[in-house]
Amino acid sequence: MRGVEIVRMTGFRATVVVQEPADCPIADVSAATDDPITSVTRSRAAIDGTVVEEFGVAADASAETVDASTAAEMTPVQATDREEIYRFERESTADCACEIIERTGTPISSVRAHDGALLLTFRTLDLEEIADIVDGLRARFDGVLVEELTQDHEDDSSDRVIVDRDLLTTRQREILETAHKLGYFEYPKGANATDVAEELDIARSTFTEHLAAAQTKLLDALLEE
Structure with a gap:
């Protein structure tokens, strides 16, 4: 053997x-941008189970590209010279x-x-x-x-x-x-x-x-x- x-x-x-x-917003955005998404955080609301997620994309990825790549409503929350952070909410799903x-x-x-x-x-x-x-x-x-x-x-x-x-x-x-x-x-x-x-x-x-x-x-x- x-x-x-x-x-x-x-x-x-x-x-x-x-x-x-x-139907994964983060995967959808990564398909539309050149760089990998490496900073993802997730939290769950204690009452209704809503999941809140944040992720970073390279600063050269336009907001229009991010918004157009997914049906989720994206909210920009922070921007630096290297990275832009977006937040979205979704329902907990199996x-x-x-x-x-x-x-x-x-x-x-x-x-x-x-x-x-x-x-x-x-x-x-x-x-x-x-x-x-x-x-x-x-x-x-x-x-x-x-x-x-x-x-x-x-x-x-x-x-x-x-x-x-x-x-x-x-x-x-x-x-x-x-x-x-x-x-x-x-x-x-x-x-x-x-x-x-x-x-x-x-x-x-x-x-x-x-x-x-x-x-x-x-x-x-x-x-x-």
């Missing part, structure tokens, strides 16, 4: 990408990717957006919880991928597990290797899903399907006792 040894330890940090989060994660009891530590996709980062002690969160997101959205999975390293507390590379089909390995080579898993991205699909000469949907299947196999292998 050809394998690679992975050290499994307590404490995980995962970044999940939702490629097409429907279709929100952030709320799907937080309903599991796992808080989101970082919300980012780029090219119309959401990048959601959270921490958990249980690897199985990450798989459950990904399954919940995939039940609602297409193109849900684990972009990053890291662990705190402690030499005296480790659980080594062998992941068999032959779990993946030749095509899945080719897709993972091509995506990695082009910088798909980097942030900011060296390539998006369309770029990788074009390099492989396949449809974008085919790329995301193969990538999701490969990641599911790898997660399943990590979770096996």
Whole structure:
């Protein structure tokens, strides 16, 4: 068996990408601007559950572009030479990717957006919880991928597990290797899903399907006792 040894330890940090989060104002704005949105804050009103969000865009993004990219009513609240901050309100909804994660009891530590996709980062002690969160997101959205999975390293507390590379089909390995080579898993991205699909000469949907299947196999292998 050809394998690679992975050290499994307590404490995980995962970044999940939702490629097409429907009706997400922040993702909509990121699709219309050149720079990624990296500063997002969220709060919930105690009485009616209204969610208030703020996010920053590069100062060279015009207010007209921001307003035209989403149906949400945007209110500018601060401006600097580098960044402009906008605020909007929305009703709490079961279709929100952030709320799907937080309903599991796992808080989101970082919300980012780029090219119309959401990048959601959270921490958990249980690897199985990450798989459950990904399954919940995939039940609602297409193109849900684990972009990053890291662990705190402690030499005296480790659980080594062998992941068999032959779990993946030749095509899945080719897709993972091509995506990695082009910088798909980097942030900011060296390539998006369309770029990788074009390099492989396949449809974008085919790329995301193969990538999701490969990641599911790898997660399943990590979770096996």
